[in-house]
Amino acid sequence: MYIVFEGIDGAGKSTQIQLLNEWLENNGLEVETMVEPTDSEVGKLIRRILQRPDATTDRVQKTLGLLFAADRMLIMDKLEDEKKVIISDRSFISSLAYQEPAEWIEVLNKYAKKPDLLILLDLDVKTSVARTSGEDTFENEEFLTNVKANYLEIAKNFNCEIINANNGVNKVSSDIKKAVAPYVGLCKDCIL
Ligand code: TYD
Secondary structure: OOEEHHHOOOOOOHHHHHHHHHHHHOOOOEEEEEEEOOOOHHHHHHHHHOOOOOOOHHHHHHHHHHHHHHHHHHHHHHHOOOOOOEEEEOOOOHHHHHHHOOHHHHHHOOOOOOOOOOEEEEEEHHHHHOOOOOOOOOOOHHHHHHHHHHHHHHHHHOOEEEEOOOOOHHHHHHHHHHHHHHHHHOOHHHOO
């Protein structure tokens, strides 16, 4: 089972993944979590480039598209363990939402694994900007408004649950558990 969390910066992906992880493990499931960009050399390079003031320009975005695809290729094998629930903080779906053009991003990510379940944490852009540090050049209102719209469009192509991420942490967490429960053979009563 490969579950992917997506959403704009500050949507709460890492907090919610941690809560879901704990809940699944407490219910006896074997879970592995991962994060993109990874901590590989390519991932480190990506994080430096994200802080450049020109990170949203066409030229740098195309470079990032290549690097994200390469970073992802390095962890492909880890996604094949069928005994585990693998939860990923971002995936190639981030590249589709953040980078362009879509046809090219699709080619670069031809071998990327499609999620069994996509959890899209949908957050207001203003809240996102208020929550994030602004350290990454992507963390600005205009850019993220476009990314949010892209996500809602892309979600239609996947088995996706859209979760309102403007609610409090506990409500968001229980909405996620309700969405995930049937995929991992747990009953909704286990959420309480
Ligand atoms: P993020 O989850 O925000 O990491 P952190 O909170 O540790 O800074 O990811 C870093 C940024 O990378 C984020 O703005 C989204 C962007 N990104 C892409 O543009 N394309 C991609 O394919 C991925 C995986 C991330």
